[in-house]
Amino acid sequence: MPNALIHESSPYLLQHAHNPVNWQPWGQRAFDRARAEDKLVFLSVGYSTCHWCHVMEHESFENERVAEVVNHHFISIKVDREERPDIDAIYMAYVQATTGQGGWPMSVWLTPDGQPVFGGTYFPPDDRHGRPGFTRVCHELARLWRDDKVQMERAAARAIRHLQSEAEDDAEPSALPHKRVFGDFLDRCETMFDPQLGGFGGAPKFPRPVVVRALMQLSERFGRQSSEGAMAWEMSERTLRAMAGGGMHDHLGGGFHRYSVDRYWHVPHYEKMLYDQAQLAMAYLDAWQITGEDGFRDVSEGIFRYLMETLRDTGGAFHAAEDADSLPDAEAQHKREGAFWTWGADEISALLEARDAAIFCAAFGVEADGNARPESDPHGELKGQNTLFRAMKDDALAQSFDCPEQEIRERISAAKTSLTINRDKRPPPHRDDKIVTAWNGLAIGALARGARVLDRKDLADAACGAATFLKRELWHGGCLFRSYRKHRGSAEAFPADYAFLISGLIELHAVLPDGGWLDWAAKLQRKLDAGFWDDSKSGYVMRPALAGETLMVIREDYDGAEPSPNHLAAENLLKLAVLLDQPGHGARAEVLLRAGCRMLETHSFSCPLLLAALDLHERGVMKFQIPELADAGMLEKPRNSYLPRAVFAPGDGDEVILCEGVSCRRFT
Numbered sequence: 300m301p302n303a304l305i306h307e308s309s310p311y312l313l314q315h316a317h318n319p320v321n322w323q324p325w326g327q328r329a330f331d332r333a334r335a336e337d338k339l340v341f342l343s344v345g346y347s348t349c350h351w352c353h354v355m356e357h358e359s360f361e362n363e364r365v366a367e368v369v370n371h372h373f374i375s376i377k378v379d380r381e382e383r384p385d386i387d388a389i390y391m392a393y394v395q396a397t398t399g400q401g402g403w404p405m406s407v408w409l410t411p412d413g414q415p416v417f418g419g420t421y422f423p424p425d426d427r428h429g430r431p432g433f434t435r436v437c438h439e440l441a442r443l444w445r446d447d448k449v450q451m452e453r454a455a456a457r458a459i460r461h462l463q464s465e466a467e468d469d470a471e472p473s474a475l476p477h478k479r480v481f482g483d484f485l486d487r488c489e490t491m492f493d494p495q496l497g498g499f500g501g502a503p504k505f506p507r508p509v510v511v512r513a514l515m516q517l518s519e520r521f522g523r524q525s526s527e528g529a530m531a532w533e534m535s536e537r538t539l540r541a542m543a544g545g546g547m548h549d550h551l552g553g554g555f556h557r558y559s560v561d562r563y564w565h566v567p568h569y570e571k572m573l574y575d576q577a578q579l580a581m582a583y584l585d586a587w588q589i590t591g592e593d594g595f596r597d598v599s600e601g602i603f604r605y606l607m608e609t610l611r612d613t614g615g616a617f618h619a620a621e622d623a624d625s626l627p628d629a630e631a632q633h634k635r636e637g638a639f640w641t642w643g644a645d646e647i648s649a650l651l652e653a654r655d656a657a658i659f660c661a662a663f664g665v666e667a668d669g670n671a672r673p674e675s676d677p678h679g680e681l682k683g684q685n686t687l688f689r690a691m692k693d694d695a696l697a698q699s700f701d702c703p704e705q706e707i708r709e710r711i712s713a714a715k716t717s718l719t720i721n722r723d724k725r726p727p728p729h730r731d732d733k734i735v736t737a738w739n740g741l742a743i744g745a746l747a748r749g750a751r752v753l754d755r756k757d758l759a760d761a762a763c764g765a766a767t768f769l770k771r772e773l774w775h776g777g778c779l780f781r782s783y784r785k786h787r788g789s790a791e792a793f794p795a796d797y798a799f800l801i802s803g804l805i806e807l808h809a810v811l812p813d814g815g816w817l818d819w820a821a822k823l824q825r826k827l828d829a830g831f832w833d834d835s836k837s838g839y840v841m842r843p844a845l846a847g848e849t850l851m852v853i854r855e856d857y858d859g860a861e862p863s864p865n866h867l868a869a870e871n872l873l874k875l876a877v878l879l880d881q882p883g884h885g886a887r888a889e890v891l892l893r894a895g896c897r898m899l900e901t902h903s904f905s906c907p908l909l910l911a912a913l914d915l916h917e918r919g920v921m922k923f924q925i926p927e928l929a930d931a932g933m934l935e936k937p938r939n940s941y942l943p944r945a946v947f948a949p950g951d952g953d954e955v956i957l958c959e960g961v962s963c964r965r966f967t
Contacts, residue, residue, distance in 0.1 A: 309379040315356065319366035322377045325386060333374040334411035339444050341373040341437075344380050344387050345404040347731040348622040349637055351421045352404040358424045366426055367435050372441035373408070380405075381619060381735055382782050382790055384942030385843040388853045390469060392462050394418040401925060406433075408440050413845040414455035416440070432472045452511050457960055463851055466836075470788075475889070476913055481517060484903040484910055485530055488514065491904070492534050496562055499904075503568070504559040508541060508573035509858040511535045513907035515585050516943040532589070540588050542579075543598045544689035549640065550663065551719045552609065553580055553601030556640075557623075565688050566675035569623035569637045573610060576602050584745075584752050584865035588941035596753070596944035602808045603749055606742060607761055609730075614772070615764030616734045616783070617742045625728040639728050641684035642718070643669075648723055651714050658700055659714040663909060664690030680782035685828045692693070734783040734920050736773055736796040737861070739765050743803030751947070752938055753808045754931075759810045766807055769800065779823065794839040794855070794864035797827040799870045805878070809947035812925075821879055826870070828887070835892035838865045856898060858908045865891055868913035874946045877920040885916075892916055915944055922958040923966065924950025937966065 303323050304316040315322055322343075327702055333340045343360075345352035358364045360928035369375055378388035379402065387405070395401040400420065407418035417440055422433035429718040465846045491499040498504040501565055514535040521528035528559045542548060545564025547556050554576050556567035580602040587595035588834045610617045624634040631638075644667045648656045662672050664685070671681040693711075697704045743762045747759065750759035774789055779792035779800070831839040834853065841853045855863050869891040876885035895909045905908055923937055937945070950956055957966040 305379060308733075308786065308788065309347070310729075310733060310784070311345060311352075311379040311381070312377050314347055315360060315377050318356065318360045319363050319370075320360050320375050321366075321370050322375050324374055325378050325383060329374055329376050330411055330413060330845060332473070336374065338411075339373050339440060340409040340411065340413075341369060341375045342378065342390065342407045342409055343404055343572040344378045344390065344407070346379055346381050346620070347733075348572075348620040348727065350402045350568065350623045351402070353634070354626055355404050355406075355421050355433075359422070361778065362424060364369070365434055368437050372437055379733075381731075381733065382788060383843075384793055384795065385841040385853065386911055388841065388855070389462075389843055389851050390415055390418060392466075392851075393458060394420065396462065396465075397458070408664075410452055410455050413850055414452070414459050416455045416458075417452050418774070429889040445683055459851065472953065473770065475892055475916075476844075476896045476899040480899045480903055480910060480913070480915075481520065482527065483900070484513070484907070485517065485527055487904045488534055489530065492537075494537070494561065496564065497538040498559075498562070498564065499535075499538075501718055502560060502562045504562055504564060505860065506547070506555065506558065506575060506579060507859075507907075508575075508582040508906070509862050509907045510579075511538055511582050512585060515582075515589065515941070516911050516914060518589075518943060519943055520918070521803075531815060535546060535582075536586065536590075539582060539595065543583075546686035546688040548598070548688075549601075549605070549720060550689070551715055552605055554605030554609075555602070561672065561675040563672075563673060566671050566681065566686050567637075569640050571605075571621040572691045572860070573606075573738040574741055574828075575619055576606055576610070577738070577745040578862075580606075581748060584748060585941060585943070588752065588939060599749060600753070601748065601759060603761075606746070607757075609855050611761070612732065612734060612768075614734075614768045615761075616739050616768040616772075617765060618740060619731040619733045619735050621731075622729040624728040629726055631726075636680050637684065637686065638652065639722065639725050641681060641686055643683055646721075647718070653711050654700075655714050656950075658696060658710050658716075661691050661699065662689065662711055663687040663695055692903075731782060734768070734773075736781055736792055738801040739769055739797040740796070740798075740800030743800070744806040747806035747810050751806075753932075754938065759807075762807050763811055763814065764802070766804065770819065772814065774819075777822075777826065779826065793841055793869070794827065794831045795861065797823050798839070798864040798868045798871060799862075801827070801875075802867055805871065805874055805946065808878070812947075812949045817818070817878060820871075821875065824875060824884070827868070837890055841866060856895065856906060856909075858906050859962060862908045863906065866895070866906060866908040866912060869895075869909060870915060873912065873915050874920055877922050878946055878948055888912065888916065911943070917943060919959055921945045923947045924958065924963075926950050926953055926955070928953070930957065 301316045302321050304312040307324055328401050345761045378386050390407045391401050394405055395812040398419055402420045404423055405420055407415050409415055421429055425432035503623050513530040518528045518531035541564050547559045547564055554571055557570045557572055558568050560566050560568055580599045583599035584596045612618055623636045625639040626634050627638040645664050669683045670685045693704045693707045696707045743765050746762035749755055772783050779796055781786040781790040781792050781796055801820045801823050804816045808817040833840045836854045842849045855862055856865055858866055869888045872884040872888035876882055897937045898906050925944055925947055955966045956963050
């Protein structure tokens with residue numbers, strides 16, 4: 300018998316629609332029921348491609364004994380964090396503040412007024428590995444609510460007040476940040492940088508393309524010949540090369556998995572997210588423009604291939620993600636993490652001629668017993684399996700196998716094709732086919748920039764197709780909506796949706812200036828300003844509410860897996876001020892920069908995009924005016940040059956004109 304989630308469209312909620320837990324979707328009705336029955340609310344937040352969400356579902360939510368406990372004591376609510384980032388943000392702040400860590404699945408118990416009393420992430424069904432068992436937590440919280448409800452309500456109210464006061468302290472307007480923040484950021488990156496393996500910090504290692512792109516921009520700011528510029532470029536280059544060679548990079552299908560569980564960039568967490576692909580494509584395009592090396596270009600083109608062939612919806616937009624878990628074969632009953640993506644050495648030997656198999660296995664670190672280190676595979680899911688990573692370069696392989704490098708490249712290319720064809724016959728991982736406006740905005744920007752930089756009309760068409768879909772399906776009555784799956788979702792868009800889409804449309808305007816995309820970007824910016832700007836916060840905020848009352852005002856200011864909408868908005872506003880000749884946009888960008896002064900001066904590693912926006916503010920936007928009939932030779936330099944401060948607009952005459960401030964000149 301399905302529960303109430305059966306009527307939802309979210310793939311994540313539908314995954315739980317047949318659990319014995321009596322799940323409800325987020326809404327006033329569930330909280331009214333909790334109040335009427337005098338019960339706590341159990342809120343579970345996750346997303347459909349989350350590995351540990353699957354684990355907790357299998358262990359607890361599909362367990363009749365556990366479900367009986369949950370149903371007896373609580374009103375249970377499921378939330379897809381990708382549909383409702385505002386709900387996720389409130390309670391994630393609470394979980395991080397009270398436990399020191401965050402993640403998904405997120406488990407939070409709430410009063411009928413929506414105030415949190417206890418929270419965490421994954422709970423095993425019984426006490427295990429130092430974690431309290433889920434059923435024990437449920438019984439204890441129910442007892443406390445029954446015996447000491449007043450004290451629990453007071454503690455919950457204090458927790459919310461504390462979170463609200465913390466949020467209020469974060470964005471005091473100030474002077475513009477001092478120029479020393481650029482050097483401080485480099486120093487901070489250097490202290491965390493892994494000079495041997497690239498990346499920042501130890502295991503797990505996340506791509507953080509916002510950090511890498513900020514470093515490349517600073518390399519251009521200081522000049523690559525300077526000590527600061529050389530340091531910035533070395534850290535970004537080493538990281539990009541390490542990621543491209545590592546197992547986080549899908550060497551067969553293109554694109555990147557979510558992160559590396561080890562410091563070697565070897566064994567990844569295998570899910571693939573749209574927002575990672577878009578941001579990493581931009582980073583590798585930057586590196587190709589800086590160096591001219593085909594390897595960087597190849598990585599970005601592999602990402603675009605993955606977007607176009609795997610994640611693109613028939614309507615033109617892009618799906619949200621692919622799961623880490625899948626069935627090892629058609630007869631298997633249980634999914635395994637990495638099953639679709641990994642290889643047994645015997646599989647490769649059966650598919651390839653002996654010499655080709657030997658070359659391929661040497662090139663990609665394939666071992667007879669599997670190549671995962673024990674610490675990278677604590678649950679033994681990768682036993683006997685190999686995650687492909689580039690263990691030997693072409694020149695070393697040529698020497699080892701006594702043949703020309705060109706032959707090595709040809710054999711590896713043919714082998715990759717054979718393995719890809721075979722892999723496509725495996726049971727595919729679940730794909731979250733929800734269309735998220737914000738993430739599509741990032742993809743539109745990456746594709747449009749790829750179209751301009753790589754001179755590829757197919758990428759421009761793909762970017763235009765996605766933008767057209769969003770405008771047709773998710774821009775309704777002058778309001779943007781968050782997501783689409785079979786129909787428009789009920790949640791209106793959040794600041795990230797507006798900011799990310801505006802950024803993408805600015806890039807799309809550069810390749811399709813007659814498409815009306817800049818006009819739409821201007822309308823979206825006006826809507827973002829009118830609907831989400833908060834003078835007291837000096838920025839754009841979310842205001843999740845319950846029973847008509849705002850639970851908390853949230854100003855996002857961390858550039859993590861996704862950039863902060865406030866930081867990207869600062870960059871957008873500086874560009875729109877020039878493209879639209881509206882200085883007011885620049886003034887609002889300056890307010891955002893002033894509000895971020897303290898964060899930049901004390902925690903710059905947390906806000907690299909805001910640092911990049913500050914650089915754009917200081918040095919100014921470069922506007923390139925491109926003639927309508929510009930030939931390939933005229934466009935070659937602006938296409939091939941790394942220009943992090945550039946915007947592009949139509950121009951008259953027969954020359955490319957560069958305008959900086961009030962000065963304009965021919966660009967040669």
